[in-house]
Each structure stands twice: as structure tokens, then as C-alpha cells.
Amino acid sequence: MTDHHSESGAPAAQQALRTVVEKGADQAALNTLAHSEVLLPAATDAEGPAPKALTLPVFEQGDGTELVPVFTTQERMEQALPGIRRHRSVLLGVLAHGWPGDLSLVIDAGTPEQLALTAQGVRALLDREDT
Numbered sequence: 001m002t003d004h005h006s007e008s009g010a011p012a013a014q015q016a017l018r019t020v021v022e023k024g025a026d027q028a029a030l031n032t033l034a035h036s037e038v039l040l041p042a043a044t045d046a047e048g049p050a051p052k053a054l055t056l057p058v059f060e061q062g063d064g065t066e067l068v069p070v071f072t073t074q075e076r077m078e079q080a081l082p083g084i085r086r087h088r089s090v091l092l093g094v095l096a097h098g099w100p101g102d103l104s105l106v107i108d109a110g111t112p113e114q115l116a117l118t119a120q121g122v123r124a125l126l127d128r129e130d131t
Contacts, residue, residue, distance in 0.1 A: 013037075036072070099122045
């Protein structure tokens with residue numbers, strides 16, 4: 001899937017993210033997000049072919065919450081996680097369809113459009129079987 005840009009030059013995923021953050025669960029924006037590719041930081045910086053199984057990078061917060069960060073652009077990933085250089089691209093709706101247990105998801109951590117979702121929120125808002 002290609003990264004579509006809006007008239008302002010920002011990727012469509014970022015525009016949709018902004019809409020959800022500002023206005024709540026807007027269905028059109030959620031559909032755009034679900035059908036957008038996001039960058040999932042690689043669990044390792046080792047060289048070689050990418051593993052066939054998808055490994056989620058889980059970060060534990062001070063309160064014990066476990067979350068997985070994803071990013072709409074390479075630049076946003078590098079700002080939030082400067083030591084991470086490798087990533088996997090995945091459709092957000094596909095990722096949400098198989099979302100495990102009680103992990104939270106954070107999209108574009110550290111930006112004004114940051115969106116944090118509980119595991120239930122990921123499955124309820126972003127899981128798209130048609131992705």
C-alpha cells in the first residue's frame with residue numbers, strides 16, 4: 001500500500017490520526033487508519049533477512065502497562081526511538097485483527113497526534129477483516 005498524502009502534505013494516516021484525537025471515534029478516519037501502513041520497530045538491529053513471524057516490540061511503563069508503539073513515518077519513529085533503525089511495515093487493520101492479550105497500542109508516541117488504545121480499543125476500533 002502506498003502512503004497517500006493529503007493536500008497539506010501530511011500522510012493520510014496522520015490526518016486521520018489527528019481527526020480521531022480531536023473529534024473522537026470518527027469512522028472514516030478509523031477506516032483510513034486501519035487501511036494504512038504503519039512502521040513497527042524491529043525487536044533487534046541484527047543484520048540479515050527479516051524473520052517470517054512478526055515480533056511485537058513491547059515496552060513496559062512505570063505503572064506496569066505494556067504497550068506496543070507504531071509510527072506513521074520513519075521520521076516520527078526516529079524521533080521517539082532514536083536508537084531503532086529497523087522496522088517492519090504492516091497494515092494497522094491486519095495488526096489489530098490478531099491483537100494479543102492486554103497489550104496497549106500507541107500510534108505516533110511523542111507527537112501532538114499521539115493516540116493510545118487499550119487492547120479492547122485496538123480490536124474494537126481498528127480490526128478490519130477486509131484489510
